[in-house]
Amino acid sequence: MPGTDLVRLRLALTAFFALDGFVFAGWVVRIPAIKEQTGASASSLGLALLGVSAGAVITMTLTGRLCRRYGSHLVTVVCAVLLSISVALPPLTHSALALGAVLLVFGAAYGGINVAFNSAAVDLVAVLRRPIMPSFHAAFSLGGMIGAGLGALVAGSLSPTLHLTGLAVVALLVTAVAGRALMRCEPLTPAEGGRPAEGAAPRQDRRTRALVVVLGLIALCTAYGEGALADWGALHLEQDLGASPGAAAVGYLFFALAMTVGRLSGTALLERLGRNRTILAGGSTAAAGMLLGALAPSLWAALLGYAVTGLGLANLFPVAVERAGALAGPSGVATASTLGYGGMLLGPPAIGFMADWFSLPAALTSVAVLAAVATTIGFVTRRVNTD
Numbered sequence: 001m002p003g004t005d006l007v008r009l010r011l012a013l014t015a016f017f018a019l020d021g022f023v024f025a026g027w028v029v030r031i032p033a034i035k036e037q038t039g040a041s042a043s044s045l046g047l048a049l050l051g052v053s054a055g056a057v058i059t060m061t062l063t064g065r066l067c068r069r070y071g072s073h074l075v076t077v078v079c080a081v082l083l084s085i086s087v088a089l090p091p092l093t094h095s096a097l098a099l100g101a102v103l104l105v106f107g108a109a110y111g112g113i114n115v116a117f118n119s120a121a122v123d124l125v126a127v128l129r130r131p132i133m134p135s136f137h138a139a140f141s142l143g144g145m146i147g148a149g150l151g152a153l154v155a156g157s158l159s160p161t162l163h164l165t166g167l168a169v170v171a172l173l174v175t176a177v178a179g180r181a182l183m184r185c186e187p188l189t190p191a192e193g194g195r196p197a198e199g200a201a202p203r204q205d206r207r208t209r210a211l212v213v214v215l216g217l218i219a220l221c222t223a224y225g226e227g228a229l230a231d232w233g234a235l236h237l238e239q240d241l242g243a244s245p246g247a248a249a250v251g252y253l254f255f256a257l258a259m260t261v262g263r264l265s266g267t268a269l270l271e272r273l274g275r276n277r278t279i280l281a282g283g284s285t286a287a288a289g290m291l292l293g294a295l296a297p298s299l300w301a302a303l304l305g306y307a308v309t310g311l312g313l314a315n316l317f318p319v320a321v322e323r324a325g326a327l328a329g330p331s332g333v334a335t336a337s338t339l340g341y342g343g344m345l346l347g348p349p350a351i352g353f354m355a356d357w358f359s360l361p362a363a364l365t366s367v368a369v370l371a372a373v374a375t376t377i378g379f380v381t382r383r384v385n386t387d
Contacts, residue, residue, distance in 0.1 A: 009124060009185040010132075014139045015178035016076055016117050019171055021143030023087050024110065025256065026167040028230040029151030029249045030160045032238060034090050034099065037160070042360075044096040046352020049231060051100035053346045055107025056114075057338055063115035064334030071187050072120040072330065077179040079113035084171035091161040114341055119333045122325030123188040133322035134266025134315050141263055141314070145256035152249035212324045212332045214381050218279060219320040219340025221374035222313050225286060225367040227344035229255050229293075232351050233306060236360050241299045251306050258307040262314025275319050276382045283375030286312025287368040294364035309367070316374060343370075 035045050066075050086109055089102035121136045147167075154163050230252060238248035262282075270278055286309050293305025317340055324336035347367075354363035 005185055006124070006127065008181055009120075012178050012182040012185065013076075013117055013121055013124065013136060015174060016080060016113070016182070017121075017136045017139040018143035018146075019080065019174050019178070020083070020110070020113055020117075021140035021145075021256070022147040023083055023143075023167060023171050024230070025144035025147030025252060026151055026164065027087055027090065027106070029148050029155065029234060029252060030091075030163060031231055032235050032245065032248070033155070033160045034093075035235075037091070038094060038096050038099055040096040040099070041356070042352045043356045046349035048096045048100040048103060049352070050346075050349045051103035052107035052110065053342065053349065055104040055109075056111030057107075057342050057346075059108040059111040060115050060334055060338040060341060063112045064119070064330040066112075067116055067119050067330040067334075072116045072123075073182050073185065073187065075116040076113055076120065077175065077182060079109050079116060080175040080179065081172070083109035083113055084168050084175055087171065088165045088168040091159070091164055111337075111341060115330070115334050115337045118321050118337060119325060119330040122322055122329075122333055125322055126326060127188055131267050131270040131322070133318040134263040134270065137315075137318040138260050138263030138266065141256050141259035141310075145253055145260055148249060148253040148256055152246050152253060155245045155249055208327050211381075212328050212335050213339070214377065215320040215324045216336040216339030218374045218377055219317050219336050220343030221370040221377070222283065222286065222316040222320075223340045223344035224347035224370045225290060225309060225313055226259075226317070227347040228351050228364060228367050229306060229309065230344075231348035232355070232360065232364065233293075236294070236364060237299060237302060240359075240361055241297075241302060243299050247299065251303060254303045255306040255310040258310030259314045262311045263318065266315040266318065269315065270319070275323065276378060278315055278319060279378035280375055280382075282312045282314065282316045283371050283378060284312070285309075286316075286371035287375065288312075290368040290371060291365060294361045294368070309371075312371065 038048075040048060063075060083106070086102065086106040089105065090099055093099040093102055121133060125131070125133050151163070233251045233255065234248040237243040237251045238245060273281070289305050289308025289312055291305070293302050293309055296302040296305055320340065321333060321336050324332035326332075328335070351360075351363045351366070354366065
């Protein structure tokens with residue numbers, strides 16, 4: 001593929017990563033308002049959020065096959081359209097059951113697009129032979145930061161209906177532009193990437209499958225924290241620390257900004273430290289940051305904890321997914337993503353139940369525990385998961 005086409009492909013994929021973060025953050029900063037609108041308790045809201053989890057995990061298990069059959073570019077565009085439309089649906093619900101139903105659709109689109117554009121990105125990384133995967137996830141975090149920032153600005157003046165409908169319109173416009181560019185790019189071939197093309201399912205031995213699952217477990221432990229902060233971070237600041245709705249929304253903004261900074265420097269970090277040491281350092285940092293974010297008695301200390309957590313988690317998920325894709329193609333991406341995003345999306349309901357049983361700050365400390373587990377897995381498998 002000519003260099004100009006590779007540049008076009010990278011830009012188009014970057015746009016879709018950013019769009020995904022933008023839409024997701026726009027939804028999560030309005031969760032407190034949706035909770036009030038539906039009259040849901042913490043546990044009922046957790047069950048409704050399980051709709052996102054179920055839709056995403058079910059779709060992820062199928063998307064690897066769809067990418068091999070139809071190509072990851074087409075699957076990315078179709079899922080982006082569905083994601084853009086479905087984000088406008090939650091404000092139209094007035095019960096936890098109805099909210100869960102529409103979040104099932106939203107989760108299906110969210111899960112599908114994540115496997116599809118990660119598969120395309122893994123192919124591009126193989127062609128360029130540089131660890132640029134964190135740059136794509138930096139675009140996701142940047143989109144999340146912008147979405148959370150806008151949410152903080154309009155939380156006190158726009159209803160969730162107007163806000164999320166406007167978000168859907170913007171997302172459809174971006175999809176139309178970026179989707180046209182992406183569909184003009186030919187799928188990468190085995191000669192370019194050094195691994196089977198999208199249409200071929202690479203052969204996997206037992207060791208490869210086991211390593212992909214290990215990488216998926218690292219992704220699960222770290223993505224759990226991302227989902228927990230997205231869905232419960234603002235509520236913790238508002239409910240437990242007395243922050244205003246706008247100030248509470250800034251919590252996710254701090255987290256997303258820190259992740260963006262960490263991922264923008266991720267390529268240089270990986271080239272210097274390698275995958276294993278990046279995982280060990282990141283997991284340890286995230287565990288310490290989340291303990292501060294969950295247990296700090298003041299708003300500013302909690303915001304600092306959120307930021308440190310974002311720096312720690314920044315490169316763990318992209319490293320795990322990129323390595324899994326390099327080993328096993330779209331199927332590897334699907335497996336690691338299913339485990340990883342399963343952690344991101346199943347974490348919030350678990351936080352809801354723990355918040356009812358104990359307290360929300362206590363529940364959020366589970367993020368630190370799983371970050372430490374990811375660090376331990378990375379340490380134990382450091383000789384198997386070679387750089």
